[in-house]
Amino acid sequence: MNGIVWIVIAVAVVGLYVWYAAIVKRKNRVAEALSGIDVQLSQRHELIPNILAIAKRYLAHEQTLLADIARLRTTGQERLGSADPKAIAEKFTAENQLTAGLGRLFAVAEGYPELKSDALMVRAQATYQEVETNVAAARRFYNASVTALRNACQIFPGQLVAALAGVGHLPPFFEAPAEHRGPVNAADHL
Amino acid sequence: MSERPARPGAATALFGALALGAVVAVAIAWSSIHKTPGLEGWLTGIFAGLFLGLMVAGAGAWAVMLLAPRPARRAAEQEPATYQPDDELGRVLAELEVARLDTQRRINAGAVWRIPLCILGAVLLWLATQFGDDPADVGDLLMFMGAGAFGGYFWAASALSQAYRRLYKERVLPRLAAGFGALAWRPAQPPLEEFRRHRLFPDWDACEAEDEIFGDYRGMPLSIIELKLTKGSGKNERTVFHGLAAAVSLPRGLRGTTVVVPDRGMFGNLAERLRGGPCQPVRLEDPAFEKAYEVYGSDQVSARALLTPAFMERFLAFAGAGHFGAPAALVQDNRLLMALGNMGGSDLFEPPSYRKPAAGREALTRLHEDIASVLKAADAVIDLDQAARLQPRA
16 A cells, blocks of 8 residues: 555656656747847847938927837837846837837828939838747747746646745736737738 | 751761661571471562561661751751840850750760661560560560560660750759849759658658759748659559649748648547657647648747737638649748749750750740749749748849
């Protein structure tokens, strides 16, 4: 009888350890994905001053929008590297606001043919598109990692070992900006 | 009635065929008399010898008429309708026609003595069997002689026809490809080591790859290779892959290596993961894509930057269209290589035989269509990526 009890205890301990190791691995994967996002966001931040400099030459009447973008960029820049879940969530919100601001800027640029056809602006916009694709890819990697970590922590016996593995608050998802979740123009993809 | 011009050397060759027939007749008669002494053996030997001797002489005469070079006037009369190429290609085809006629002349010259020699060898071999315990019969002799004739012709034609084939490809295909833009042709050099290292295909032993169309297409560097990979040999040989390896350099800023291969089942995927290496599994959000394909990447973000939801959807649609079977992809930095299988067993870029005119319309049209069809495949590959598909078409 004692033997069976010890075997059950041993199996439970081994099972908990395997679960603990899985949570640690997934926590590290989230950290890796988060740093990947920071790399891409940093590239986006480096590109913004160039875009603003080109836009300033043509958009004299849109100084408020340009100033807003510059401010949001500074805010986003300050929050890069934060590891606390609350700060991460704020960072994502700020970045989404920045994405929306840039979206407005490019929409306004549509009304200025000279700016739209400026060679530097065309190149900056193409680079921005590439950076945005990479930000989206990093976001998908991060969200997939967060999902895996959440599953490991929230499914029994994950709750028992999550704290031991150093996972207090679960990291937030990085939601896509609202305008990216809207209906898609099929003609752009055909 | 017009007078037919004489064929040079035909009389000598005809005499040779008759002499060979006589040798065969005597050999059969002698063999029959030796095997069955008495009247029966004599009669069988004489009649069978005469019959087979006449057949050999007749076949020889037919071969002579077939192989002897035709006079130029006759050749011009029999020429089929030819394709009207531009001046430069026309000059090349004219040069090739000279090379073809020279190849034909050299093959025929070689066949004139190689075929009889091989037939004679076969007859001697047959005679040798008459002294053994199980002598071959007269029917076997015909088989021996047929094989000898075939062997002799193959001996005469093999190397020369290969050389002509190579020359035709080297001279014609680059010019036909140039008609489609900044493209050319060259002998293929597939990156087999990379295929093996990244396990793009199931294990293979041998590779056949002759042709590569390369150059700039829709503003991007392009390379398309016709590829055949096989495993095993002889009766156990099976085709692992037969299709196109189309590589295009995308206008992107991708990094690292990403491999997309058809799902290999639970154990196949597990074995793949246990092998390790720099590429780790990449989990994607599209359940249909996840079910159909396994993705490995050295950079998780870069793999997803390429495999956007739109890319995955197009990839699945492409696979489902039924033209190429389930494709596989190898992405190294910005270079996307797609392996498109299911060619239906047909070979592309096959030049015409040396027996047909170099400027024959049918062969030129087929080669032109082959290039057009591989470029269609290139279009499909390019259109998978949103940034690449926005490039202007040529």
